[in-house]
Amino acid sequence: HISGIKSAANMVIEILPLLCFAFIVAGMVQVLLPHELLAKWIGKESGLRGILIGTVAGGLAPGGPYVSLPVVAALLRSGAGIGTTVAFLTGWSLWAIGRLPIEVGILGLRFALIRIASTFFFPPIAGLIAQTFFGGAK
Template identity: 25%
Template sequence: MKPNQPVKNKQQKPGKKRPRKGPWIFLAATGLLYLLTALFNSGKAQEAGERFIHLVLEIAPLLLVVFVLMTLINLFLKTEILLKYMGKDSGIKGWIISILTGILSIGAIYMWFPILKTLMDKGVKPGLIAVFLYNRGIKLNWLPLMMLYFGMKYVIVLTLVTVLVSVLQGIILDFFLKPGKDAVSA
């Protein structure tokens, strides 16, 4: 190396995202396992393939709904409004919105992940996402049945503890993670 030649920095340039290798490694490993299974037990491999196709056909319509929702969020939900109600200065409004939307949300949890990731990328506090996820455990339609088996006092205490602990968990996450930065790094 020449004495006056600048040293090349191998670190990532600002504004550029590093390609994520993890999902591709997982996909390759899964494919390899299917191949190994096919070599040793073709019947099991065929059964696994049929289950995979059934699962894809079951999930595809739900993914379409998720993509439509994500597109609508990106088109119509302005970042300023989102940050006002769920950003770092949202205050108690953000906590209440996260608790209520978590309780009222429906559908499979994994379908919410891409939507929540989009919201987090727009600046929603990581703690509010955690509160939403935590409060999905409270299902209004199951409360009467729970009261039948466990009694009203138990259900009320359990529900209140779930809400309070979700907020505590959210506060802890916000302490350790910064919105849009640390929270979504892979």
């Protein structure tokens, strides 16, 4: 149907600038951050520190998957640990601090606090599991 094609074209037009920005940021991450710095703080050997950094960074990361996934891909290519990146994505999807104001406005403070309390430990746990079982995987 022609209206479906028009709708899809409008979505592409809306998302394309965001995708371009995300890929630029992802490319800059690879170039601007020294490999030694990444290895120390979020690399495969960074352990719990890297996982906690990934958790907090993911929880604070703005934007949708069009922004976060290219950034995570760039971090992986730059040497970030699997535990760190899993913690980042889990924190991004579960904590979503950037969405908190609208969540409180629509669902109420009590619900938001219950959701945060219920999911608080999952991002670092997911990172630890990923690092433990898949830390050596390529």
